[in-house]
Amino acid sequence: MQYITDKITLKYLFGLTCLGLSCFVQPISASPSQIPLEANAMHHAIQEKATILILTTGGTIAGQATNDKELGYQAAQTSGESLIKSVPALKNEANIEVCAISQIGSQDMSDHVLLDLAHHIQKAEENPKISGIVITHGTDTMEETAFFLNEVIPHHKPIILVGAMRPAGYASADGSANLIDAVKVASNPLAQNRSVMVVMNDSIFAARSVQKMNTQNLDAFRAPNIGPIGVVNTEHVHFFQPAISQKSTTFMLPSQAPFPRVDIIYSHIQMDGGLIEDAVKRGAKGIILAGVGDGNTSADALKALQEARKKGVIIVRSTRVGSGFVNRNVEVNDDQNQFIVSEDLNPQKARLLLQILLANKINNLDQIQKSFSILY
Numbered sequence: 203m204q205y206i207t208d209k210i211t212l213k214y215l216f217g218l219t220c221l222g223l224s225c226f227v228q229p230i231s232a233s234p235s236q237i238p239l240e241a242n243a244m245h246h247a248i249q250e251k252a253t254i255l256i257l258t259t260g261g262t263i264a265g266q267a268t269n270d271k272e273l274g275y276q277a278a279q280t281s282g283e284s285l286i287k288s289v290p291a292l293k294n295e296a297n298i299e300v301c302a303i304s305q306i307g308s309q310d311m312s313d314h315v316l317l318d319l320a321h322h323i324q325k326a327e328e329n330p331k332i333s334g335i336v337i338t339h340g341t342d343t344m345e346e347t348a349f350f351l352n353e354v355i356p357h358h359k360p361i362i363l364v365g366a367m368r369p370a371g372y373a374s375a376d377g378s379a380n381l382i383d384a385v386k387v388a389s390n391p392l393a394q395n396r397s398v399m400v401v402m403n404d405s406i407f408a409a410r411s412v413q414k415m416n417t418q419n420l421d422a423f424r425a426p427n428i429g430p431i432g433v434v435n436t437e438h439v440h441f442f443q444p445a446i447s448q449k450s451t452t453f454m455l456p457s458q459a460p461f462p463r464v465d466i467i468y469s470h471i472q473m474d475g476g477l478i479e480d481a482v483k484r485g486a487k488g489i490i491l492a493g494v495g496d497g498n499t500s501a502d503a504l505k506a507l508q509e510a511r512k513k514g515v516i517i518v519r520s521t522r523v524g525s526g527f528v529n530r531n532v533e534v535n536d537d538q539n540q541f542i543v544s545e546d547l548n549p550q551k552a553r554l555l556l557q558i559l560l561a562n563k564i565n566n567l568d569q570i571q572k573s574f575s576i577l578y
């Protein structure tokens with residue numbers, strides 16, 4: 203069966219149907235993943251526009267240039283309502299509902315705002331009128347929010363995070379185009395039953411694998427281990443694989459903020475155990491090592507991690523490298539040290555996952571290690 207993935211083809215098919223030429227649409231009672239894409243996408247074209255809820259948090263997508271030299275800008279200057287009004291083309295893609303959650307640069311993202319976002323999404327998941335959710339967010343910590351929501355929200359509707367590398371006022375401003383792409387993806391039935399996603403610069407990424415990997419380029423977002431899971435190509439939305447069954451487990455949403463303290467310690471040449479000892483003194487319940495190579499560190503720092511473990515602190519070895527896996531018992535004896543490895547998760551995502559587990563009182567090391575494995 204020829205699969206089609208875009209509206210233009212659909213309009214043509216829709217035209218054929220109107221002309222009475224043969225084109226069948228399966229009953230819409232089947233779940234989206236059971237309807238052949240033609241009928242599924244056709245069903246979407248015939249249906250009135252999807253209603254997309256946009257939750258705004260701030261970031262450069264709501265930012266404003268501070269001079270005409272394209273050098274300085276302030277993030278989070280525009281209200282959610284004004285941001286949406288500034289992109290009139292959005293109404294061609296979907297009916298839009300807006301809810302302002304915060305007005306911050308995402309370098310100031312907090313556990314409280316994460317919980318607020320999660321509660322709004324849970325309500326939207328139960329609201330039959332809402333087809334998908336878009337979250338406008340700063341790019342600095344977007345990958346963390348996307349990962350957190352993916353771990354705690356069992357969802358079927360598309361949840362898309364989007365931002366901008368350049369603010370309004372810059373000739374190279376990318377926020378409007380990214381926002382239109384995000385709403386296009388969120389209103390496409392093919393985006394259902396997938397991971398929480400990030401849409402930036404015409405690419406679609408899964409929450410677990412996406413990383414911001416450049417300080418200023420428009421294509422700053424990459425997924426170095428697996429690449430993008432789809433693309434927005436003008437009117438067309440393409441996914442490279444069919445939707446998979448839901449993530450096998452999600453964890454209970456932490457009941458309160460702040461979440462249990464977990465610190466990230468960055469490894470380097472001549473590393474001693476000082477910062478690790480400080481983290482323990484400050485009450486860290488977990489320490490993530492942003493290790494060199496496959497999650498390694500100096501002998502002195504390793505000793506400090508072993509001492510921290512003896513005091514009941516959960517130790518997770520991750521890596522500063524930016525791609526690849528950290529595996530158990532390669533250069534460090536994790537079994538003997540009772541350490542956890544982060545597998546493909548970078549330090550900032552490993553930290554959030556450990557916080558979620560500790561907030562859920564999951565302290566058993568085997569259970570923690572299993573929770574770090576890719577569960578699809």
Ligand SMILES: NC(=O)C[C@H](N)C(=O)O
Pocket residue numbers: 260261262263277306307308309339340341342343365366367368
């Ligand atoms: N491009 C951006 O959005 C950067 C900004 N500092 C933020 O994360 O909110």
